[in-house]
Amino acid sequence: MNKPFTRRSFLAGSAATAGTLSLVGPQAFAAEPLKVGFVYVGPIGDFGWTHGHDLGRKAIEKKFGDKVKTSYVENVAEGPDAERVIRQLASSGHGLIFTTSFGFMNSTIKVAQQFPKVKFEHATGYKTAANVSAYNAKFHEGRTVCGNIAGHVTKSGIVGYIGSFPIPEVVMGINAFTLAAQKIRPDIKVKVVWVNSWYDPGKEGDGAKALIDQGADIICQHTDSPAPLQVAESRGVHGFGQASDMKSFAPKGQLTAIIDDWTNYYVQRTQDVLDGSWASQSIWWGMKEGLVVMAPYGEAVPENVAKEADAIQKGIVDGSLHPFTGPIKNQAGEVKIADGKTMSDEDLLKMDWYVQGVEA
Amino acid sequence: MSAEASVLVLLTIISAATPLLFAALGELVVEKSGVLNLGVEGMMLAGAVTGFAVAVTTGSGTLGVIAGALAGSAMALIFGLLTLTLAANQVATGLALTIFGIGLSALLGAGFVGVPVTPLPKLDLPGLSDLPLVGPLFFGHDALVYLSILATLGVAWFLRRSRGGMILRAVGESDIAAHSIGYDVIAVRYRAVLFGGAMSGLGGAYLSLSYTPMWAEEMTAGRGWIALALVVFASWRPWRLLLGAYLFGGVTILQLYAQGAGGFGIPAQVMSMLPYLATILVLTVIAAGPWKGRLDAPACLGKPFRPST
Numbered sequence: 001m002n003k004p005f006t007r008r009s010f011l012a013g014s015a016a017t018a019g020t021l022s023l024v025g026p027q028a029f030a031a032e033p034l035k036v037g038f039v040y041v042g043p044i045g046d047f048g049w050t051h052g053h054d055l056g057r058k059a060i061e062k063k064f065g066d067k068v069k070t071s072y073v074e075n076v077a078e079g080p081d082a083e084r085v086i087r088q089l090a091s092s093g094h095g096l097i098f099t100t101s102f103g104f105m106n107s108t109i110k111v112a113q114q115f116p117k118v119k120f121e122h123a124t125g126y127k128t129a130a131n132v133s134a135y136n137a138k139f140h141e142g143r144t145v146c147g148n149i150a151g152h153v154t155k156s157g158i159v160g161y162i163g164s165f166p167i168p169e170v171v172m173g174i175n176a177f178t179l180a181a182q183k184i185r186p187d188i189k190v191k192v193v194w195v196n197s198w199y200d201p202g203k204e205g206d207g208a209k210a211l212i213d214q215g216a217d218i219i220c221q222h223t224d225s226p227a228p229l230q231v232a233e234s235r236g237v238h239g240f241g242q243a244s245d246m247k248s249f250a251p252k253g254q255l256t257a258i259i260d261d262w263t264n265y266y267v268q269r270t271q272d273v274l275d276g277s278w279a280s281q282s283i284w285w286g287m288k289e290g291l292v293v294m295a296p297y298g299e300a301v302p303e304n305v306a307k308e309a310d311a312i313q314k315g316i317v318d319g320s321l322h323p324f325t326g327p328i329k330n331q332a333g334e335v336k337i338a339d340g341k342t343m344s345d346e347d348l349l350k351m352d353w354y355v356q357g358v359e360a
Numbered sequence: 361m362s363a364e365a366s367v368l369v370l371l372t373i374i375s376a377a378t379p380l381l382f383a384a385l386g387e388l389v390v391e392k393s394g395v396l397n398l399g400v401e402g403m404m405l406a407g408a409v410t411g412f413a414v415a416v417t418t419g420s421g422t423l424g425v426i427a428g429a430l431a432g433s434a435m436a437l438i439f440g441l442l443t444l445t446l447a448a449n450q451v452a453t454g455l456a457l458t459i460f461g462i463g464l465s466a467l468l469g470a471g472f473v474g475v476p477v478t479p480l481p482k483l484d485l486p487g488l489s490d491l492p493l494v495g496p497l498f499f500g501h502d503a504l505v506y507l508s509i510l511a512t513l514g515v516a517w518f519l520r521r522s523r524g525g526m527i528l529r530a531v532g533e534s535d536i537a538a539h540s541i542g543y544d545v546i547a548v549r550y551r552a553v554l555f556g557g558a559m560s561g562l563g564g565a566y567l568s569l570s571y572t573p574m575w576a577e578e579m580t581a582g583r584g585w586i587a588l589a590l591v592v593f594a595s596w597r598p599w600r601l602l603l604g605a606y607l608f609g610g611v612t613i614l615q616l617y618a619q620g621a622g623g624f625g626i627p628a629q630v631m632s633m634l635p636y637l638a639t640i641l642v643l644t645v646i647a648a649g650p651w652k653g654r655l656d657a658p659a660c661l662g663k664p665f666r667p668s669t
């Protein structure tokens with residue numbers, strides 16, 4: 001607890017004490033631990049998205065001990081309710097607040113304007129401010145690996161995809177998956193069913209049943225519960241885990257899982273606030289930074305396919321493989337990305353069209 | 361769609377409708393006795409987590425189901441103590457019960473997240489269950505599905521034909537009159553509330569042991585509220601409730617199949633609205649038939665009863 005004291009005595013000599021203090025933030029007021037708040041869209045026991053963020057929160061506690069105090073609010077609905085929760089955290093002395101769902105973006109920006117001393121970190125959005133950073137993960141890099149494996153494993157050539165909401169993050173994942181699968185099976189069809197929820201195990205499972213009944217033998221999901229994978233297992237087809245390794249629900253069926261590992265980022269940003277070096281930024285990390293990790297391959301993945309998937313991961317990490325490399329055609333068959341060109345991050349983050357082969 | 365495919369769709373619909381039917385039937389009896397328990401969601405969650413925990417720990421699905429029903433009743437008992445014995449406001453207490461159930465089930469279930477469970481066994485009648493089409497459709501479910509249909513039959517008979525059912529309805533229509541001719545209003549309501557809790561618990565246990573055999577926090581995802589709405593739209597009649605639950609489940613599932621089949625050019629968001637629209641529409645049309653103008657809400661619904669001694 002030496003650091004803040006030092007900084008305080010230093011600041012006391014400064015001419016613009018008050019102004020500087022407000023810039024450095026509440027942690028400068030000595031003995032008080034930095035309060036770090038988390039706003040979750042689902043329950044921490046969802047075994048998926050929110051579970052992953054909560055592991056990041058626990059990593060902060062483990063790393064910084066009594067220098068920080070973390071708290072979280074789970075099951076916060078996207079919309080007006082979120083604003084109330086975020087404001088509550090900001091006004092109760094939190095110095096750093098992570099809001100971990102796309103739909104919290106506008107609420108975060110709004111509250112941040114009223115609390116200029118509090119640092120905000122918003123996940124998967126695109127708006128930033130002086131005290132709001134945006135951070136996101138290149139989940140689609142994982143989808144590229146999944147698509148490749150699916151192309152090899154599928155027999156029917158039909159993939160069922162459970163979608164939550166047609167936002168760029170989800171659309172991008174569907175496209176990355178389809179493009180990678182088409183490289184192996186040019187005739188592959190990706191059928192998308194939207195359940196209009198991030199988390200409704202029953203409905204997600206029903207979506208999987210509907211897709212399997214319509215011929216899909218691979219189930220992919222961009223929702224947060226293990227239900228679709230569990231249905232895949234019980235119907236004897238294959239699927240991919242989402243956000244966590246879900247092998248316990250599908251010991252035979254899980255081919256691999258895309259795991260979000262937020263710990264490095266969360267620990268680093270907390271360190272930045274403690275050091276007083278936090279600055280607003282917008283980052284989009286992927287496999288290279290260890291934010292997107294693939295779970296061990298399941299037994300249904302043959303050795304040569306596993307090797308190929310490893311090579312793809314390596315290519316993404318060293319930058320030699322871009323998941324969106326042209327030629328890419330949209331559903332109408334028009335060339336959107338020319339041969340050899342790659343899509344810019346900016347265009348990807350706004351993606352609102354499907355590639356050829358997607359049925360959505 | 362081929363016959364085999366239609367059967368598969370129907371199987372999915374039946375499993376989607378069953379938890380709604382359980383919870384709504386229980387609530388129907390509760391409301392017929394004049395009590396409004398908005399804690400269905402919380403009681404379902406208690407049933408889901410307890411059923412799951414007991415099934416995993418003992419290895420017996422049957423014990424899990426029984427424990428789920430008991431857990432639902434235990435939650436209902438809290439509600440009864442507050443609203444019947446202490447005459448607290450039923451709406452506020454019911455809402456509190458839901459919030460309490462969400463938190464309590466998350467706490468109890470914390471150690472069971474990510475744990476697999478053996479789903480409830482499907483009925484297997486040699487010969488019958490192997491018949492094409494008819495076999496899986498009529499003889500291939502787990503016991504809870506049959507129980508939910510039998511319960512509809514039982515509740516319909518009880519309310520309309522039995523002496524106990526008449527007393528229960530009398531208590532719901534005019535508690536003071538029932539009291540003055542010597543019926544114990546509070547005791548009748550306690551029984552109804554406990555029955556409602558057990559049925560919600562069964563609905564929850566069906567979710568965590570059969571529908572999606574796992575425990576995840578808030579896995580009911582609002583089904584308790586849909587059950588509550590179904591009771592109103594079914595105008596407190598068990599057979600309409602059965603229709604409503606299957607209709608809601610049916611349209612929910614069919615829209616998923618329709619999306620998978622290409623969506624027929626209808627936006628997915630509109631598809632998601634369909635179950636709600638269809639259920640409201642059909643049940644409103646029925647209720648506007650020969651019984652026009654009568655919604656049939658029990659007259660004492662939601663009013664606390666304080667016997668004047």
